[in-house]
Amino acid sequence: MTIDRSRIDEENELRLAWHESDLAHALDVVGRAGVDAEAVVAEVARFSAAAPSWAVGTGGTRFGRFPGGGEPRDTFEKIDDVAALNALTGANRTVSLHVPWDDPGPGDGAAELRRHAEELAVGFDAMNSNTFQDNPSTTRDGAVSYKFGSLANTDEAVRRAAIDHNHYVVDLGVELGAKALTVWLGDGMNHPGQASFRGQFERVLVGLGEIYAHLPADWEMYTEHKPYEPAFYSSVNNDWGTSLLLAQGTGGRAKCLVDLGHHLPNTNIEQVVSRLAMMGRLGGFHFNDSKYGDDDLTVGSITPFQLFLIVGELLEAGGGRMPDAAYMIDESHNLKDPLEDLIQATDALQVALAQALCVNRADLGEAQQGNDPARAAEVLHRGFRTDVRPLVAEARRRNGAALDPLATYRAVGYRAAMIAARGADAVATGL
Ligand code: RM4
Ligand code: MN
Numbered sequence: 316m317t318i319d320r321s322r323i324d325e326e327n328e329l330r331l332a333w334h335e336s337d338l339a340h341a342l343d344v345v346g347r348a349g350v351d352a353e354a355v356v357a358e359v360a361r362f363s364a365a366a367p368s369w370a371v372g373t374g375g376t377r378f379g380r381f382p383g384g385g386e387p388r389d390t391f392e393k394i395d396d397v398a399a400l401n402a403l404t405g406a407n408r409t410v411s412l413h414v415p416w417d418d419p420g421p422g423d424g425a426a427e428l429r430r431h432a433e434e435l436a437v438g439f440d441a442m443n444s445n446t447f448q449d450n451p452s453t454t455r456d457g458a459v460s461y462k463f464g465s466l467a468n469t470d471e472a473v474r475r476a477a478i479d480h481n482h483y484v485v486d487l488g489v490e491l492g493a494k495a496l497t498v499w500l501g502d503g504m505n506h507p508g509q510a511s512f513r514g515q516f517e518r519v520l521v522g523l524g525e526i527y528a529h530l531p532a533d534w535e536m537y538t539e540h541k542p543y544e545p546a547f548y549s550s551v552n553n554d555w556g557t558s559l560l561l562a563q564g565t566g567g568r569a570k571c572l573v574d575l576g577h578h579l580p581n582t583n584i585e586q587v588v589s590r591l592a593m594m595g596r597l598g599g600f601h602f603n604d605s606k607y608g609d610d611d612l613t614v615g616s617i618t619p620f621q622l623f624l625i626v627g628e629l630l631e632a633g634g635g636r637m638p639d640a641a642y643m644i645d646e647s648h649n650l651k652d653p654l655e656d657l658i659q660a661t662d663a664l665q666v667a668l669a670q671a672l673c674v675n676r677a678d679l680g681e682a683q684q685g686n687d688p689a690r691a692a693e694v695l696h697r698g699f700r701t702d703v704r705p706l707v708a709e710a711r712r713r714n715g716a717a718l719d720p721l722a723t724y725r726a727v728g729y730r731a732a733m734i735a736a737r738g739a740d741a742v743a744t745g746l
């Protein structure tokens with residue numbers, strides 16, 4: 316079941332008069348800043364961020380998990396939820412699968428899942444492999460273990476299993492119509508002296524090379540860095556510089572993925588984005604927000620200005636448009652209804668995009684050229700402080716989605732219907 320378009324239209328109808336009046340004002344304000352407001356709406360309407368298959372279930376911490384019921388019981392139902400999300404936002408047109416958590420199996424299994432997704436107009440974004448947990452299907456039925464790492468492991472048999480698993484994920488992705496593989500590794504050290512920094516790096520590079528060699532010609536591979544966790548002393552792919560070295564050492568279609576929570580405190584993430592884009596190695600994005608570390612909080616909930624600056628750098632790289640990249644929301648919904656959190660995350664992304672598009676880039680360029688930081692700040696803040704919500708709502712309306720997605724989600728009673736259909740104790744599988 317997904318959400319009926321006619322119910323969304325009914326809800327939109329209730330809000331239309333106010334929306335039109337708010338929109339007229341917003342178009343006027345933005346136009347006065349010398350920005351093409353129509354182009355802002357069009358670019359926001361074009362943008363889409365994938366929902367990961369693990370994000371439609373309640374997340375948790377090592378202290379507990381408190382699911383609210385009605386969660387998808389299998390990958391098919393996860394795609395139903397993504398379709399419902401996309402019906403409301405118009406901006407989550409793809410799903411990013413994580414294997415083995417969401418493994419339909421090759422052949423008939425993959426074909427059936429693809430058909431189901433196609434019927435709901437949901438595409439497949441980057442595939443995610445998993446060699447950070449032991450799972451029978453990735454460890455040759457327990458013959459090997461990733462306890463001491465996967466691609467970086469000193470044991471050849473373990474490295475082989477990890478490479479084979481990634482090959483399997485690529486093959487599965489081909490059957491589903493995906494075009495990229497994201498590799499996030501838990502490899503590293505928990506104890507000083509446990510391994511050789513150099514040896515680990517070199518083994519990972521060789522492993523990535525073997526995985527890359529298996530990619531179809533129209534595929535990309537993304538290396539996702541993270542400074543710590545589960546390896547608390549050192550991660551092999553710990554920062555963007557190492558990620559870039561790995562990508563450069565692997566091949567032209569190997570690029571870096573930036574997860575907003577995977578940086579040490581105070582890292583200038585917008586500068587990281589600029590650097591990677593400059594090198595032609597910005598491949599993917601995992602959006603979330605963070606207070607302490609890899610908190611996976613709602614996008615834009617802690618540092619909206621930083622998100623605005625990051626999106627600004629993306630626009631810079633794309634010549635005023637969002638560059639082609641694999642955009643995904645990577646959050647853990649511990650307390651909120653997962654779909655409500657995804658709705659808010661998507662909205663926050665669209666708002667940041669609209670704000671960044673409202674920056675008069677010519678004025679900013681002049682201020683930079685003239686060494687005028689005060690004016691540069693004025694230009695930036697004029698964009699950031701614009702109330703772009705009517706423009707975002709309009710972009711959604713043009714996509715056939717909801718003017719107010721959260722209120723509409725609640726009004727149509729999707730979760731209650733899912734609790735009735737799937738059960739109050741239905742809990743999604745995955746992390
Ligand atoms: C990691 C990383 C990956 C995600 C896993 C579940 O911290 O963000 O992208 O696949 O968590
Ligand atoms: Mn991530």
Ligand code: MN
Pocket residue numbers: 574576577609645
């Ligand atoms: Mn993470």
